[in-house]
Amino acid sequence: MKPLEYLDRSLMCDGVALADVAAMAGTPCYVYSAKTLRENYRAYADAFGDTPHRVYYAMKANGNLSILRLLAKEGAGFDIVSGGELFRVLKAGCDPSKVVFSGVGKTSAEIDQALEAGIFAFNCESEPELALIDSLTHRRGVKARVAIRVNPNVQASTHAYISTGGKAHKFGIDIDEAEGVYERARAHKSLLIEGVSCHIGSQIFDPTSLLKAVDRVLEFIDKLRGRGFDIRHADLGGGLGVGYKPDDEVPVISEFVAALRARTTGRGLEVMVEPGRSIVGNAGVLVTRVLYRKRTGTKEFVITDAAMTDLIRPALYDAHHEILPVRAAEGLPTICADVVGPVCESGDFLAHDRTMPEAFPGDLLAVCTAGAYGFVQSSTYNARPRAAEVLVDEGVARIVRQRETYEDLIRGE
């Protein structure tokens, strides 16, 4: 079942009318479907079956505590990229031994914080980082499990800003140079060098590039094992795309996992993945109210109370998000309009030249597939308090983050 469906012309999320949610939480607000979150997580977990595996949800996609808790309950681990994300994971009561720490610029304070918490492993991206983790670990008299993130030099066809696996990218260590890095890392006596990790980008539709990277990583693991490294886990990253347009041909999670299993079975490896968008993307929607209609010259505008501050993906990546009326009235004419927010920039838009049903001031619109990289990338530019977040579970809508207040805006000043 899709997360959003019309019932008697009213757009529903898991049996709750979005109009009712908007009345309760105000607009703009993010609304998430617990059912869809669980379904997406289970699509990964079930497809792995008895293959030793762990699904580390890349919480950068959406770090709301209630979502973390829900996924932890399902058995998820978490891929974090900052001390702040670790703080969230711990606040949500998640098990730190199911956390991997990725990212190209971990500070010593963050590494220390992760050692203190007792995370599963660090995905390391440079030799100085390995040396720093070794020295901080040594000081504590413990050992830290590490994987080195290799860059398999596979170009993923996606937006340039979210492609990470090419030679010119800041991420990982070139796979052709990585053997030497592993050899030199032997000198770090406080490190347990047990993994290899990789991640080549996000919003990838064709799993071929992902699987090409996996093949290179597995080949590399064979080489390392040949040199005596006890490689036990392969972290194959995230990146599976989601459908933003109705006709997008979306990769099927279970088929992708089956391809991973086919490649890894019998290798004595724990297979790890770090999906973010494919777990939470289609589980969320941004509900906004039309403030004004306006026409300038030949352009038609629908001005909404949600802006680039709430959902920056259209402005930043020229991303497409479907926009649906929350109340689908019959016989409305179609318009072609820019859907824009109140922020004082021409870059503030949710859609350009969108063909959509006529929308009037006061109408509610649902900006679809906004669960991933939506709220987490919001800002308070123009002194706009951040939106509320609502989780719908078993037919009950609950505010899981209050709308920010003006007082929130000036905290610390």
Ligand code: LLP
């Ligand atoms: N692992 C690592 C190391 C990552 O850097 C990322 C995403 C993921 C996993 C999860 O990738 P996913 O399964 O979500 O594709 N803000 C952009 C997306 C940035 C992705 C950053 N890294 C957007 O709105 O499209």
